[in-house]
Amino acid sequence: MVKVTQPVDSAHLPPKVRELLLARKTARDKHDFALSDQLRTQIATLGYLVNDQGDDSAVLKLGDKDTKPAKNFLLLFGSGEIAKSSVDIYRRACLTFNKRDLRISLITTPAGFQPNVASVYGEIKEFLLTSLPDFNLTVDIVMANTHQDASSPALVSRLSGADIILLGPGSPTYAAKHLKNTPLLDKIIELVKNGSTLILASAATLAFSRYTLPVYEIYKVGEELHWLDGLDVFTQLFAPLTIIPHYNNTEGGSGLDTSFCFMGQGRGTQLLSLLPPSTPIIGLDEHTALLIDLVTHNQTIHGKGTIHDLTYSKNRI
Known part of the structure; x- marks a missing residue:
């Protein structure tokens, strides 16, 4: 341990x-x-x-809850944010904070449309409390399920003092729609710029990207291939990235290609061609995390897979 x-x-x-x-x-x-x-x-x-x-x-x-973390990161999970394989990733990041008392805000927006949203984020909370026993964690589930919730001053104030902010699974387009132009999103960005760590997993990585992929709309509903504007938070914190989580997904088995975040490589290639040339895009494998130091901009890869440079160039394709 x-x-x-x-x-x-x-x-x-x-x-x-x-x-x-x-x-x-x-x-x-x-x-x-x-x-x-x-x-x-x-x-x-x-x-x-x-x-x-x-x-x-x-x-x-001990008793250092008011101490500012020594480091802050952008931690992006392709998936597996509550898998056993991710425990060491969280611990290694938290060790660099040089403090034991940590406040974590879990923001539910990506899964806000799901009837079981409280259960989804309750499971994340329980995982963190169980996986980080050496730290004194205070974990607050912030039920920001709608744009109205994300605009509530009382709700936004609950993030004050958070060392870590985490958003996870759900729908990237739902998250982008209900966080866009809200005090909650402004508060998240403010906190991270002032030393908090932002952890995003699965749908949230897409929502916070320069461009976001309508996964459900294309994969389940059958809409035409297209992109939507994401929240573009990475541009303000690090670089204008677009992240594709679940990049090496195999849930479809031999009969259905579900890589490229359930799009499949064929549709993935078409989707890349729809973006402006040289748009920075990173594919992030399942059970894999990209850890970005927001001061040094040093990047490290952790977990079972790797990352893929998908930056599209008309000269390459």
């Missing part, structure tokens, strides 16, 4: 904590791990968490 790390300079530790740390180091050197664990518990009662790193130990100050 990955442990929380937030080194605190020993000069800033209370004398009693330093004394217990020294005693614990002696116990560890003697391989008296039972005593070491007892001393660790005593240190925790004084408001500090010990994280062992090889022969050294780091200390995390």
Whole structure:
């Protein structure tokens, strides 16, 4: 299990904590791990968490909910945001925040049309609480299911102080329609620009893109191939990206190509040709995440798959 790390300079530790740390180091050197664990518990009662790193130990100050995260990210999931394979992705990101008390706002808009929307986001909440036991999480499900909800000052105020904002499955076009030109979307962007981390999965990655794909409308209803304007949030935070989640989807089996977010490669190629040349597009595999540092713009890929540069050029096709 990955442990929380937030080194605190020993000069800033209370004398009693330093004394217990020294005693614990002696116990560890003697391989008296039972005593070491007892001393660790005593240190925790004084408001500090010990994280062992090889022969050294780091200390995390508890009760740091008002501390600004040391880093902030854009974390994009192609799918699998509550799969076992994603646990380490969340943990690795959270470890870099250098704080244990984390406030998470789950925004339900993408699935706001579903009768079971509360259950969908309740499952995400339970997953986070179970998967991140080393952190003291406060998880708030913000039921912003309509444009009216997303325009409510009382609802928007609930995001204040959020370290992490997460939107997930549902319909990308529904999410874009009901978040567009709302105080809630403005608040999300404001928070992320000021240090919060934005996590988007599945439909939400498309909704926040430069262009969004009407997945249900084409795949289920049979509408002509087309794109709609997305919320274009990535342009304000990083770059004018369009993300295609579920890129290597195989739910259709051998009889139906459901890659390219259920469109299939044939229709996917046609869809790409409808966009302006050189539009930046990234395909994101199932159970795969793209982690973007919003300060350094460093990008890393995590999970079972990879990403695909789908940027369309008339000279390439």
